[in-house]
Amino acid sequence: MRNSTDFSPLYRSFIGFDHLAGLIDKASRADKQSSYPPFNIELLAEDQYRITMAVAGFSEDDIDIESKESSLTIVGTKQVRDKPKVEAGKTPRQFLHQGIAERNFERKFQLGEHVKVIGAFMENGLLHVDLEREVPEALKPRKIAINGKSLLPSNA
Numbered sequence: 001m002r003n004s005t006d007f008s009p010l011y012r013s014f015i016g017f018d019h020l021a022g023l024i025d026k027a028s029r030a031d032k033q034s035s036y037p038p039f040n041i042e043l044l045a046e047d048q049y050r051i052t053m054a055v056a057g058f059s060e061d062d063i064d065i066e067s068k069e070s071s072l073t074i075v076g077t078k079q080v081r082d083k084p085k086v087e088a089g090k091t092p093r094q095f096l097h098q099g100i101a102e103r104n105f106e107r108k109f110q111l112g113e114h115v116k117v118i119g120a121f122m123e124n125g126l127l128h129v130d131l132e133r134e135v136p137e138a139l140k141p142r143k144i145a146i147n148g149k150s151l152l153p154s155n156a
Contacts, residue, residue, distance in 0.1 A: 036101060036103070036105055037053050037054050037055055037076070037101075037105055037107070038053070038054050039051055039052060039053040039054070039107065040052045044130075047132055047133040047134075047135075048130070048131070048132050048133075049115070049130070049131040049132070049133075050128055050129065050130050050131070051072075051109065051128070051129040051131070052126050052127070052128050052129075053074065053107070053126065053127045053129075054125065054126060055076060055122070055125060055126065055127045056100060056125035057078075057100055057101070057102055057125075058076050058078070058127075060122055061079075062076055062077055062078055062079065063075070063076050063077075063122075063127060064077070065117070065120055065129060067111075067116070067117040070110060070111045070112075070113070070115075071108055071109065071110055071111060072108070072109040072111055072117060072129070072131075073106065073107070073108050073109075074105075074106070074107045074108075074109075074127070074129070075104075075105070075106045075107075076104060076105045076106075077104050078102050078103070078104060111131070112133065114133050114134050114135050114136070114139075115131050115132070115133045116131065116132055116133075116134055117129060117130070117131055118130050118131065118132050
């Protein structure tokens with residue numbers, strides 16, 4: 001049995017950090033989220049990432065990807081298909097074991113600041129979603145040269 005942690009003191013003591021406390025709450029609830037479908041998160045370069053999900057049996061039409069504010073939602077919906085008509089002389093398919101899941105799913109990812117989805121593609125039953133962090137120039141660190149003289153006028 002898991003011990004649940006009470007984060008309510010964070011809401012009382014940190015004024016203006018509601019967003020941070022909310023993220024901690026979401027992270028504690030994420031453990032209860034289904035593990036289907038399995039996924040990887042890769043660091044491709046300094047500011048480039050890729051989420052890879054195993055979505056065998058799903059086509060591109062069965063998957064919706066939505067990026068809104070700081071979250072990414074991937075939804076897989078299997079189309080309800082009528083039972084296939086049995087052709088004359090053929091028997092209907094019967095599974096002795098059906099290990100390939102055909103259930104719908106919804107997976108949400110919380111994106112960091114300035115992380116944007118730049119594309120998605122499917123290959124060999126895997127869905128790849130590429131992300132990139134685009135930090136604005138004003139927020140990037142910059143070097144300050146030491147010139148030896150003050151640039152401000154002196155008040156002599």
